[in-house]
Amino acid sequence: MSEPIVEVQHLRKKFDGTVAVADISFAVHRGEIVGLLGANGAGKTTTIQILLGLTKATAGTVQIFGQDFERHRVEILQRCNFSSAYTGLPSNLKVWENLLIFSKLYGVNNYRARTDELLALLEIAHLKKKITGHLSSGESTRVNLCKALLNDPELLLLDEPTASLDPDIADKVRKLLRRIQRERGTTMIYTSHNMRDVEEVCDRVLFMHKGRIIAEGTPKQVVDKFQQRSLEDVFISVARGGDVLAAAEAEAAQ
Amino acid sequence: MNLKRIGALALRYTFLYTRSVPRVAEMFFWPVMDLLVWGFITVYLMRMDNRVPAMVTFLLGSMIFWDILYRAQQAVTISFLEDIWARNLLNIFVAPIRIGEFIAATYVVGFVKILITVAVLASLAWWLYSWNLFQMGFGLIPLFINLLLMGWAVGMVTTALIMRWGQSAEALAWGIPFLIQPVAAVFYPLNVLPKWIQPISLSIPATHVFEGMRQVLNGKGLSAQHLTWAFGLNIIYLIAAALFFRYMFNVAREKGLLAKLGTQ
Numbered sequence: 001m002s003e004p005i006v007e008v009q010h011l012r013k014k015f016d017g018t019v020a021v022a023d024i025s026f027a028v029h030r031g032e033i034v035g036l037l038g039a040n041g042a043g044k045t046t047t048i049q050i051l052l053g054l055t056k057a058t059a060g061t062v063q064i065f066g067q068d069f070e071r072h073r074v075e076i077l078q079r080c081n082f083s084s085a086y087t088g089l090p091s092n093l094k095v096w097e098n099l100l101i102f103s104k105l106y107g108v109n110n111y112r113a114r115t116d117e118l119l120a121l122l123e124i125a126h127l128k129k130k131i132t133g134h135l136s137s138g139e140s141t142r143v144n145l146c147k148a149l150l151n152d153p154e155l156l157l158l159d160e161p162t163a164s165l166d167p168d169i170a171d172k173v174r175k176l177l178r179r180i181q182r183e184r185g186t187t188m189i190y191t192s193h194n195m196r197d198v199e200e201v202c203d204r205v206l207f208m209h210k211g212r213i214i215a216e217g218t219p220k221q222v223v224d225k226f227q228q229r230s231l232e233d234v235f236i237s238v239a240r241g242g243d244v245l246a247a248a249e250a251e252a253a254q
Numbered sequence: 255m256n257l258k259r260i261g262a263l264a265l266r267y268t269f270l271y272t273r274s275v276p277r278v279a280e281m282f283f284w285p286v287m288d289l290l291v292w293g294f295i296t297v298y299l300m301r302m303d304n305r306v307p308a309m310v311t312f313l314l315g316s317m318i319f320w321d322i323l324y325r326a327q328q329a330v331t332i333s334f335l336e337d338i339w340a341r342n343l344l345n346i347f348v349a350p351i352r353i354g355e356f357i358a359a360t361y362v363v364g365f366v367k368i369l370i371t372v373a374v375l376a377s378l379a380w381w382l383y384s385w386n387l388f389q390m391g392f393g394l395i396p397l398f399i400n401l402l403l404m405g406w407a408v409g410m411v412t413t414a415l416i417m418r419w420g421q422s423a424e425a426l427a428w429g430i431p432f433l434i435q436p437v438a439a440v441f442y443p444l445n446v447l448p449k450w451i452q453p454i455s456l457s458i459p460a461t462h463v464f465e466g467m468r469q470v471l472n473g474k475g476l477s478a479q480h481l482t483w484a485f486g487l488n489i490i491y492l493i494a495a496a497l498f499f500r501y502m503f504n505v506a507r508e509k510g511l512l513a514k515l516g517t518q
Contacts, residue, residue, distance in 0.1 A: 013510075015509065016509075020510075045513075046510065049510060049513045052344075052347075052348045054344065054348065054507065054512045054513045055507055055508075055510040056507040056508050074350045074351075074352060077348060077349060077350040078350040081348075082344070082348045084344065086341070087341050087342065087344045087345055088340055089340065089345065090269075090336070090337075090340040090342050091340055092270055092273045092274050093270065093273065094269075097269045100265075101262050101263075101265055101266045101269075102345070104258060104259070104262030104265070105262045105263070105349045105351060106350065107350075131273075
């Protein structure tokens with residue numbers, strides 16, 4: 001297996017008495033796309049926030065590119081990027097202005113060529129001179145993705161990147177992410193509530209429930225483990241509790 | 255500190271301000287309205303012959319100086335709020351930016367905005383009331399710097415409070431400077447204040463600036479004592495504000511508030 005890009009050891013996060021992440025450990029290897037799955041409150045968003053340095057862990061360590069995140073935050077973030085359906089770019093600025101600013105923040109050389117290349121790749125070259133606030137949510141999501149790819153990140157964290165896209169564009173984005181992974185060896189951590197996304201894009205999934213990882217493996221392995229027909233069925237059966245969940249939790253505890 | 259990143263952040267505000275008429279208007283509207291009101295009050299008082307001292311013209315200087323402090327504070331706080339309003343805060347905090355660079359960019363933008371606003375106010379004051387801001391000579395520079403420093407310190411504290419308590423604390427951005435105004439001897443001399451408030455007033459750098467300004471306008475020259483106090487207090491408050499900001503940033507990270515602020 002290739003070198004680990006992300007190594008999380010005994011990560012714990014407690015908010016005023018509520019355990020959001022309960023002692024999880026995992027590694028993500030170079031070139032992998034790993035999906036973080038789970039119902040609302042499973043702890044996946046908190047985990048992503050800790051990986052991005054937005055939230056401080058209560059205990060445990062996060063190493064990215066072999067460096068301790070807390071001590072090398074800026075150096076690590078220089079090689080990462082992030083896109084979320086729930087964030088935006090300043091709406092008064094034109095698309096190219098936003099991309100220019102983030103190019104400079106990430107120290108991208110030859111930003112004009114890079115921006116043009118990415119806008120073409122995401123099929124939004126015609127939006128370059130538009131005011132960001134005038135874009136549709138699908139267009140905004142693609143501009144956000146464009147921003148996330150500016151620095152050719154080695155590690156890309158994606159929070160529901162297809163949440164507001166129509167099926168056609170969502171399909172194109174999934175294929176694009178796969179292509180980026182193939183051509184550039186980009187490592188990705190991906191959260192989504194769309195199980196079809198996950199099955200199509202992710203090499204491996206970490207299934208979280210109440211702050212713990214209760215299953216880990218390829219999408220097929222996880223589906224088989226829970227003896228379900230699809231990841232969506234796994235999701236529903238875990239969310240609704242019962243024998244399937246109890247067995248998985250018992251196994252995870254061991 | 256990486257100057258390119260500070261420049262990139264400052265460029266963002268430049269784009270924002272050149273694109274937004276309300277933001278540009280805000281830079282001039284309130285200061286000009288204040289100048290008109292205080293200017294005409296000054297004209298009225300001057301016409302009362304010997305019943306008020308001629309140095310009443312300091313009201314115009316006070317108004318312009320107050321605006322420097324207020325704008326410096328606003329530049330830091332509003333820049334942070336702009337990122338919250340645009341849901342861009344997460345993009346900024348997950349970019350390879352040091353907090354010091356983020357703050358420095360707000361200082362740079364604030365400084366430029368203040369220079370423009372003061373230039374407009376000084377020109378209007380000269381044109382409408384024949385009042386020359388530059389009659390203070392070189393004394394104007396250290397007084398200006400001290401107001402800027404105090405505005406930045408207050409701005410950092412205000413921003414830290416918003417970071418901790420979220421958008422519900424947004425009103426602080428506009429309110430906090432006005433908590434200071436009554437005791438900072440802005441429009442009246444320090445000795446007007448009750449005796450027990452005066453020590454509090456003297457612990458505020460702006461008080462020494464406004465007292466110093468009145469002395470200069472009164473032809474007594476720039477007081478080294480007031481300047482020393484203003485600089486000394488500003489250094490202490492800037493360090494304290496930076497530590498407070500850092501502490502609140504860590505509290506916000508502990509409680510996961512940055513992510514919430516960024517997606518509200």
